[in-house]
Amino acid sequence: MTTSNTGNGDVDPAVRAELDRLRDSIDNIDAAVVHMLAERFKCTQQVGRLKAVHQLPPADQAREARQITRLRSLAENAKLDPAFAEKFLNFIIAEVIRHHERIAEDTANSKAAEPS
Numbered sequence: 001m002t003t004s005n006t007g008n009g010d011v012d013p014a015v016r017a018e019l020d021r022l023r024d025s026i027d028n029i030d031a032a033v034v035h036m037l038a039e040r041f042k043c044t045q046q047v048g049r050l051k052a053v054h055q056l057p058p059a060d061q062a063r064e065a066r067q068i069t070r071l072r073s074l075a076e077n078a079k080l081d082p083a084f085a086e087k088f089l090n091f092i093i094a095e096v097i098r099h100h101e102r103i104a105e106d107t108a109n110s111k112a113a114e115p116s
């Protein structure tokens, strides 16, 4: 069996170079994901405040169902596991809904504390 591991802890320099090149790209992609998520949360915080002020419910299941259908289709076209894409979106949405519930509570409490 051929191996690129020299057995003394060193990795073949060509393999090391390829690993470093791929990891540089992974680091760039991770940075992009973080920046995109930060922008998404900025938008969803604004949606949360709008809903709280107008007393709309934190979650909208019909909207979520449409997003999941769309994301699954995008994932399929991109050769990404659609089940993973759905789980990932649901994970993010659950966090957004927690934020919206908190914003609604804070908004209701500050209204209740207003002088009449």
Ligand SMILES: C=C(O[C@@H]1C=C(C(=O)O)C=C[C@H]1O)C(=O)O
Binding pocket: 044, 047, 058, 059, 060, 061, 063, 064, 067, 092, 093, 096, 097
């Ligand atoms: C952001 C919203 O609030 C919730 C969060 C969603 C999301 O993170 O995409 C989608 C639907 C809602 O359950 C919204 O209603 O648009």
